[in-house]
Amino acid sequence: MKIYNHLLMTMGAALMLVSCGQQNQNSTGALSSSAAEKVYVAPGEQDEFYAFLSGGYSGNLTVYGLPSGRMFKEIPVFSQFPTSGYGYSEETKPMLNTSHGFVPWDDAHHPDISQTNGELDGRWIFINGNNTPRIARINLSTFETEEIIEVPNSAGNHSSSFITENTEYVVAGTRFSVPIPQRDMPINEYKSNFKGSLSFISVDPEHGHMDLKFQLLMPGFNYDLSHPGRGKSHGWFFFTTYNTEEAHTLQEVNASQNDKDFIAAVNWKKIEEYVNNGGGTKMPANYAHNLYDEGTHTATTTMYKEVLTVDPLKVPGAVYFLPTPKSPHGCDVDPTGQYIIGNGKLSADLTVHSFDKMIAAIEGEKFDGEAYGIPILKFEDVLAGQVKSGGLGPLHTEFDGNGNAYTTFFISSEVVKWKLGTWEVIDRKPTYYSVGHLMIPGGNSRKPFGKYVVAMNKITKDRYLPTGPEMEHSAQIYDISGDKMELIYDFPTHGEPHYAAGIPAEILAPKSQKIYRLDENEHPYVVKTPTDAKVVRDGNEVHIYMSTIRSHFTPDNIEGVKVGDKVYFHITNHEQDFDVPHGFAMIGQNTSELLVMPGQTKTSLWEPKQVGVWPFYCTDFCSALHQEMQGYVRVSPANSDVELKWSLGE
């Protein structure tokens, strides 16, 4: 096995050298100047596409422009974010609640934009937390995380968060199989005892709220990646698996023994019908559902105690296994819904299954045995074709909508363009280095916008000025409008992007919200006019109802606070002008600052420990008088009787 691995790496290196040589021949001066023109977005001009790159271990989602590669925003999702106070403010702390308590971080993987009729509608973007299984929904008019649902009976929420073509479901498969329900048992009894759950989370068509509709309890394989059927295959969902060996240790070797693993084809419409007719078994569970309300600017956590599970054997005709060589990683479905691509990561070839052939094989009941009662279809019966790529380590495939597919090869570090149907390789270009995911805007929908492909690489090495041992990852943009791909730009990316989702700017930009309306603010501690500003003591809790406008806090002098108090600053930004946030920070506070958007209310907790007169100030350079936007809180001894009072301009 080790020798084989060495061989792979050497071959990969050799291929890369060859590819690099070709690239250099093409890099004439004329070409590079046209590349510059293609990516140059002049000052004041705007990009053609939004690209949402997952942050991987940053836990967040980053927003870039294409073709410029400029970063616009980091949207906090699963990680505390001191820049805005997300996960630190009293309103947003509940967003990070789980059945394991407050989890301030996650590993964010696969963003997917909501669709209607298989086309991007740009309402929400979903992303999965891989480590403590969660799915988040982000509103694409505020670019804020609105909802996070924990996924019970899952571990390593990796084959997620992919949506069906009318956003009926966001689907979350488990990478680790685990005992379901969790219990104390020997690890080496994994085989046939552990289970893999595939969760179907319904999405409310109006407000997007997520609800865990049912969980399919599958054999204890590792469910790696997934994608929905579309068009003719709408109603099906496809999951790649590895470790069908059900190894529990040294998986590197032990999970790589079978020549073929499976793609699991799940007819979710059939299971939905079964569940709607009262099918399935309710199982005790414990998982958090965190929902942010834009009206109150506040998140709340609800713990759910039950989950509906489905045994696949109870729903005949709902699940089949398609044998797929070499531990397939990416599981991608072309825009017509006809081809299901298994990217066999330990091989040179891609396996393409045909949906029509799969249906014919199912109808003909041509099975090649079964696994835990689930029928296995014959490889030859479902195979549409194989792409003899000449590359090594295929991981992911996207589509341009013109009958072409683009596959990343991690080991040979390249993107390969090939033709659907004929399986011939049309072009290949090196990436720098060791590409993981790639993204074409809309590339996993019925209607891709095949102008650019972004390759997201795992290794940076010498692409940028060195910054010590740790560097940002690197991405490349290729123009794919011609027959041959052309490398036009590379740019560093934040965290570790695993997959991305792109959408034309014209769909999102016009509906991007500029402010929150103060008159619609329903926060329980809102201050609607400065005259409502006040300070209220409730035992040892002090609630400061504070408003901000350029360039002062109301009130800005507060007395009567004592050591040992819990002081809550509830700050309402009274601006109703685009891009005029105010910040807030208090000396010695054991939390982050707040950044409060116009019309919004946020709360910061301060527990003063020392007597004195302590200042606070606005942290966002809001105006010409920003430096003057400051105030004082007098902190008296715990036993003092200094009267509670507050003022501005007295």
Next chain:
Amino acid sequence: MKKASLLMIIGPLFLLGLYVFPLWNIMLGAPQYPDPLGLNIHISGLQGANEFDIQNIDGLNHYIGMQTLPKPEDMWEFGTFPIIIGIMVAIGVLIGFLGYLGKVNYKWFIGWFTLMSIMGVLGMYDFNQWLVDYGTNLDPNAIMKLTNPDGTPMTYKPPLLGHVKMLNFDVTSMPASGGWLMFLGMTLTLTAGFLGWKNTKKQ
């Protein structure tokens, strides 16, 4: 005379547009306001070109000590103008009808136009007086007290018509849709007077 009278009936009706559309408009653009702030002046009060523009203009102006923009109840003009316009429209249409019936001659048409013009000029004068007060009657405790190169205190009167550069702002003042409709209507009544006069000469 019939054609002239019809014009005289239609012309004043264009003034009804003032009840819906703004008479005048002042736009304030600056580098940090790529979407300019705007003030629409209706005969019944001031409105922001966008919903929060008045609040935002007031917010900026407080730095240099300007008063906040008046609400309808703060100025008698906003109560009176709608009544005056209503009366003038009624009189104009009535004159047109009487002309059509041959009861009055073209001089009445000219008379209405002249009266309306005088009132328009008075209105402009009044408006300018307000602009002067708004731009020069500043809070002595203003945060920023700026002076001209000659040492005199800087004032901020928006132009009555046209463009002025004021600190970082480009201020443009122009008649707005209601104002243009009014001018069109008045032109029609002047034309009515002219046609009536020509008609009389022929006879």
